[in-house]
Amino acid sequence: MVWLRRTTHYLFIVVVAVNSTLLTINAGDYIFYTDWAWTSFVVFSVSQSTMLVVGAIYYMLFTGVPGTATYYATIMTIYTWVAKGAWFSLGYPYDFIAVPVWIPSAMLLDLTYWATRRNKHAAIIIGGTLVGLSLPLFNMINLLLIRDPLEMAFKYPRPTLPPYMTPIEPQVGKFYNSPVALGSGAGAVLSVPIAALGAKLNTWTYRCMA
Numbered sequence: 666m667v668w669l670r671r672t673t674h675y676l677f678i679v680v681v682a683v684n685s686t687l688l689t690i691n692a693g694d695y696i697f698y699t700d701w702a703w704t705s706f707v708v709f710s711v712s713q714s715t716m717l718v719v720g721a722i723y724y725m726l727f728t729g730v731p732g733t734a735t736y737y738a739t740i741m742t743i744y745t746w747v748a749k750g751a752w753f754s755l756g757y758p759y760d761f762i763a764v765p766v767w768i769p770s771a772m773l774l775d776l777t778y779w780a781t782r783r784n785k786h787a788a789i790i791i792g793g794t795l796v797g798l799s800l801p802l803f804n805m806i807n808l809l810l811i812r813d814p815l816e817m818a819f820k821y822p823r824p825t826l827p828p829y830m831t832p833i834e835p836q837v838g839k840f841y842n843s844p845v846a847l848g849s850g851a852g853a854v855l856s857v858p859i860a861a862l863g864a865k866l867n868t869w870t871y872r873c874m875a
Contacts (some may be wrong), residue, residue: 678733682740685720686748710801710848713765715859718773721771722788723863731779738771762809766803769830770796785864791854793860799850803847 721734742764749762774792781787 667688674724674728675736678737679740681720681724682737683744685716686744698835706801706805706844707848707851709851710844711797711803711851711855712855713767714770714797714800714852715802716862717767717770718774718793718856718864719863721774721796721863722792722860723867725778725788726785726864726867729783731775731783734771734774735768738767740804741767763808763811766807767800773799777836781867789860789864790835790857793857794853795855796860797854801845801848801852 668734676771717738724737725731725733727733745762748763749759752761753759756854773795776790778784778788779793781791
């Protein structure tokens, strides 16, 4: 029955990855990333780094298979592209939803786990740091390749959007000079303890199954 248990594990990964994606695209507004990426890029970077690393390292250690983190991030990406296609089919422009970039950071976590011969502590410290450092960089490159998200936000407002969530023009220069550097620094620091939490959740899961 090993194959059944293994299949169940991977189905759990799908469920949690889908729910993680729902958290991203429903955080106050379905188009949270597109509307707010420029305005609060640091907040977005930290939240995405920690959300990715806790789920990815949990299932990577749960299965013990390097590559599981990338699998987890791929599911999140596919699910968001499905949402993007759904909005596009309703007549909204192609750039209405900008899909976040999770996969490269998850690959770095997998590579760390593989290169250290499945060392859990190295995955937590080195892998968590790499995820926090890299995700803001990859996502800023992603944003630079698409049309201005704020233009989409103002041109196609959502009638259900509460007033306090109305997109505003970013004031980057007033608060910090480099949102990528600040997001990477904060993400690298916070992703490590969150990765440790994911590893601890894995231990608790095994104890419950025993």
